[in-house]
Amino acid sequence: MRRSLFGQDHEDFRLLVRDFIAREVAPAYEDWRSAGLVPRELFTAMGKLGIIGTAIPEEYGGGGQDDYRFNVVIQEECARAIVTLGGLRTHLDVVVPYFTGLANAEQRARWFPGLATGELYTAIAMSEPGAGSDLAGVTTRAVRDGDHYVLNGAKTFITGGHHAELVVVVARTGTDPDDRRAGLSLLVVEKGMPGFTVGRKLEKIGLPVQDTVELSFADVRVPAANLLGEEGAAFSHLGRNLAQERLAIAVGAVAQTRAAIDLTVSCVRERVVFGEPLSHFQNTKFELASMSTESEAAQCLLDAALTAHVAGELSSVDAARTKLFCTETQGRVVDRCLQLHGGYGYILESPIARLYVDARVTRIYGGTSEVMKTIISKSLGL
Structure with a gap:
C-alpha cells in the first residue's frame, strides 16, 4: 500500500x-x-x-x-x-x-x-539483576556529597555499554515510603571515572554485533553537574520517551519482517522440490500471501502511530498496541519464512536465520508483550 x-x-x-x-x-x-x-x-x-x-x-x-x-x-x-x-x-x-x-x-x-x-556515544543503564520492567525496584544508589554524588550498584543487559562515553544511569537518590517511584534520578557517568567498570560482554542468541554488557559502580564520584533533569524525577523523565522507545522497536520489527518476506520470495522461486520450484505449490503461494497481508497490516498500524508521534499525539497505550502487534507479527512471519527456506534456513550463514534469531528479543526488550497487554487492558478499564 x-x-x-x-x-x-x-x-x-x-x-x-x-x-x-x-x-x-x-x-x-x-x-x-x-x-x-x-x-x-x-x-x-x-x-x-x-x-x-x-x-x-x-x-x-x-x-x-x-x-x-x-x-x-x-x-x-x-x-x-x-x-x-x-x-x-x-x-x-x-x-x-x-x-x-x-x-x-x-x-x-x-x-x-x-x-x-x-x-x-551513549547508553542508558536501567536494568539490574533484580529490576527490569519494574524500575521502582532499582537498588543502585547515589548519595549526595558536596558537589558530587557517590554512586554504588550494578546494571545488566546494557546495550551499547562497551562503546559508550556517556552512560545515563538510573539511581536511587532518595526514598518515599508512600511512593516507590519517587526518589530516582538520572546521572550521566562518563567513561574513565574511577570506580566505573564495564564488565563482560554478554553472549546472546541474536544481535551478535550489538554490545550488551554488565556495568558496576563502586564509589563513583559523579559531579552534581552531571545530573540530567530534576533530582528524584527520573520516573517521570523516563516515561516521556517510553512511547518512542517502543515505537522504535516496532519500526525495526516491521522492516525486518518485510526483509524476511523479500528473502523468502526469492528463495521459493529458486528452490526446487519434487522437480518444481517451490513457488509453484499452492501452499507456498498461500503462505506468502498471508504473510504479505499481515506485514502490510503491521506497516499501516505503524505508519499511523509514526504520524501521531511526529505530531506529538501518540499515547502510551497506542505505542503499546503498536509494539505488541508489530513484534508478534514479526515472530510469526519470520518463523514461517524460515520454514519455507528448508534446512538452509536453519544455518546461521543464511540471512533468514539471522533475522529469525534477532527477532526473538523484540517481544522482550522495551517492555515484554505481557507488559504491553497490561497497559492496553488498563486502558479498557480492566
Missing part, C-alpha cells in the same frame, strides 16, 4: 544512508559478526556525514531536524541490507532524546557537539 509518511528530505537522507551501508557496512559486516562487535569508529564516520546528528540543534553542529522519521529511515535501510549497527538504535531513539529534552545550557554546550559528530 502507498505510504505517505516521508517527504523529499527523508528520501534524500535514505539514499545517503543506503550508500553508506553499501560502502562501509555490508563489505565488513561478516568480520564484525565474527568479532561480535561493530567498530567504534563506525559512529564517528556516520557523524561526519550528518547521519546521526540530525536531532542535535544546528548551533552545536547538528542537523537541527528533531524529526523522528530520519531515525526510521536508518532502521529501514539496515533491515533492507540485513545488517544491524550495534547499539545505534538505542543511542539515537532512546538516549539522545533524554539529552535533548533534559540537558541544561551548560550540559548542552559540553555534550551536544560530540553527540552531533559521533565523538560521544
